[in-house]
Amino acid sequence: MHITQLNRECLLHLFSFLDKDSRKNLAKTCHRLLEVFQDPLLWSLLKFHSPVELKKDNFLLGPALKHLSICWYSERVKVCNIEDWMKNSFQKDFCKRHENTVSDFLLDVCNRCPNLLSLTLSGCGHVTDDCILQLLKNCPNLRSLQLENCVRISDHTLEAVTVHGAALRTLHVDFCRNVTQAGLERVRAKCPSVMLRADRSANMIPDSKPEKKLMLEKASRKLVQL
Numbered sequence: 001m002h003i004t005q006l007n008r009e010c011l012l013h014l015f016s017f018l019d020k021d022s023r024k025n026l027a028k029t030c031h032r033l034l035e036v037f038q039d040p041l042l043w044s045l046l047k048f049h050s051p052v053e054l055k056k057d058n059f060l061l062g063p064a065l066k067h068l069s070i071c072w073y074s075e076r077v078k079v080c081n082i083e084d085w086m087k088n089s090f091q092k093d094f095c096k097r098h099e100n101t102v103s104d105f106l107l108d109v110c111n112r113c114p115n116l117l118s119l120t121l122s123g124c125g126h127v128t129d130d131c132i133l134q135l136l137k138n139c140p141n142l143r144s145l146q147l148e149n150c151v152r153i154s155d156h157t158l159e160a161v162t163v164h165g166a167a168l169r170t171l172h173v174d175f176c177r178n179v180t181q182a183g184l185e186r187v188r189a190k191c192p193s194v195m196l197r198a199d200r201s202a203n204m205i206p207d208s209k210p211e212k213k214l215m216l217e218k219a220s221r222k223l224v225q226l
Helices: 008-015 020-027 031-037 075-081 089-097 101-112 129-138 155-164 181-190 210-225
Strands: 045-048 067-071 118-122 144-148 170-174 195-197
Touching: 008 031, 020 031, 067 101, 101 129, 129 144, 129 155, 155 170, 155 181, 181 195
Parallel strands: 045 067, 067 118, 118 144, 144 170, 170 195
Antiparallel strands: none
């Protein structure tokens, strides 16, 4: 029995076990499998682990997408979360090339995926408050927003949650150094039903305190001299 003789439900089930590249390669073999690849039911969950993956054509964005995860853990990507004053020229050039990669992708999600239920972003140093605001506005059913080590996220995102996150039940802002204790308290007061977590966030040194950065820089230099 040839694989194309299987019914649509069986083919979708088989495709669900494959990664994005394998699905795309299989879809190139015949029109029947291409139709399965293009079935929205196959794309309710998407996970990405590098900037390059967001630019590939091995997945589909659409109203069927319910769960999205973009987690960058490689050392090269982590450099985007280092404060600008600590980056060398090579690191700055790397960050500039990837500056809009995630933000542009998420804006595309805003336009195509109104039924999104959960979003996880980790290590996405260029995602801004405005980007999260647009997501909250365009994805009214969003129930889980988990942000980790997203350095440009601030209290503006927390304020957007209180205004546009009516369906939200889980909010994580771990290692987001520009989130303040005051912002977290506002969320707790205005959204008591939201399970809020902010590990290592409000007590970290924010980017808006250059005098503290200077102190750290001087301390680092002294350690090097010692």
